[in-house]
Amino acid sequence: MKAAVLEQKGELNVREFPAPDEDGLALVETRAAGICGTELHLLDALFEPPSYPFVIGHEAAGVVRSAPAGSGLEEGSRVAVYNMIGCGRCRWCRSGEAQICTEPVGQLGFSLHGTFRDLIAVPPANLVPIPDSVSFETAALLSCGGMTAVHATRLAGVGLGQTAVVNGVGGVGLMVIQVARAAGARVVAVADSPEKAALAEEHGASGSLVLGDDGYGAVAEQIRQATGGAGADHFFELVGTQASMLAGIRGLARRGTFVSIGYTSEELSLHPIELILSEARLVSSVAASRRDLETAVQLAADGRLSAVVDTRYPLEEVAVGLERLRSRQVKGRNVLTWD
Numbered sequence: 001m002k003a004a005v006l007e008q009k010g011e012l013n014v015r016e017f018p019a020p021d022e023d024g025l026a027l028v029e030t031r032a033a034g035i036c037g038t039e040l041h042l043l044d045a046l047f048e049p050p051s052y053p054f055v056i057g058h059e060a061a062g063v064v065r066s067a068p069a070g071s072g073l074e075e076g077s078r079v080a081v082y083n084m085i086g087c088g089r090c091r092w093c094r095s096g097e098a099q100i101c102t103e104p105v106g107q108l109g110f111s112l113h114g115t116f117r118d119l120i121a122v123p124p125a126n127l128v129p130i131p132d133s134v135s136f137e138t139a140a141l142l143s144c145g146g147m148t149a150v151h152a153t154r155l156a157g158v159g160l161g162q163t164a165v166v167n168g169v170g171g172v173g174l175m176v177i178q179v180a181r182a183a184g185a186r187v188v189a190v191a192d193s194p195e196k197a198a199l200a201e202e203h204g205a206s207g208s209l210v211l212g213d214d215g216y217g218a219v220a221e222q223i224r225q226a227t228g229g230a231g232a233d234h235f236f237e238l239v240g241t242q243a244s245m246l247a248g249i250r251g252l253a254r255r256g257t258f259v260s261i262g263y264t265s266e267e268l269s270l271h272p273i274e275l276i277l278s279e280a281r282l283v284s285s286v287a288a289s290r291r292d293l294e295t296a297v298q299l300a301a302d303g304r305l306s307a308v309v310d311t312r313y314p315l316e317e318v319a320v321g322l323e324r325l326r327s328r329q330v331k332g333r334n335v336l337t338w339d
């Protein structure tokens with residue numbers, strides 16, 4: 001089969017690669033796979049795969065080619081691929097939270113070969129049916145951004161009438177905006193250009209803040225101005241720089257919740273008193289549970305969650321999609337597609 005293979009740090013090739021072992025697993029023919037910033041982190045060795053060569057990509061949707069007897073999956077079924085494979089035994093797996101499994105088998109595209117390939121083999125329980133009304137492209141993006149948005153919104157406890165600020169109008173940020181709105185919040189987006197601010201408002205934000213020449217220096221005060229002086233009940237952080245994280249924390253209302261999703265190589269440094277006096281909460285969110293992916297698919301089927309696709313590429317042009325993502329030219333997400 002063909003796959004996008006990371007040969008070593010910074011070297012990516014599309015080439016023939018051994019087909020996956022199907023023993024006890026379901027085999028999926030890939031139809032779409034989203035290109036995420038995580039792939040850039042791997043290319044840059046912000047974190048490294050367990051070994052080289054390594055197939056990148058962690059979100060996909062496709063068609064079942066084969067499945068073990070008794071799995072309930074039929075050949076030709078349309079499915080989204082849940083990328084966390086837990087042990088199935090620990091308290092977290094037993095409660096449906098495989099993303100924080102204590103002894104995971106691994107995660108596609110992080111510790112296990114990923115989804116930028118023609119064929120994907122996973123346990124049948126990792127496949128979520130998708131209705132005909134949800135495209136393969138949308139389902140692939142729900143398998144990262146969509147389920148992440150649902151999971152983070154649930155962890156934060158977003159509720160009716162609250163204010164949620166979403167920092168970063170990329171593929172995940174656009175989905176957080178939609179899910180937070182579906183949960184009943186008024187959403188304000190922080191964007192780095194008027195074009196992205198407009199995109200945020202097209203997808204559910206009731207207002208937006210555009211970064212000026214001083215970057216995040218004025219954002220906390222702008223949040224307070226936009227909330228009548230109170231601050232944000234929730235701040236979803238998808239950029240992950242020291243400046244953006246501090247702006248979010250300082251723009252919180254009393255007992256506000258800072259939700260950490262995106263990251264870079266930068267660290268967060270602040271005095272605890274900035275959290276203590278307002279009883280602020282810091283919540284971290286990693287990936288999502290299978291239930292979160294199921295919810296994202298249902299929201300999409302109901303017309304309340306959509307994926308913004310910038311450009312579609314064949315697998316052979318994955319490097320072009322990644323480079324455009326690195327240079328911040330992408331509005332929404334780039335997607336790999338298979339005919």
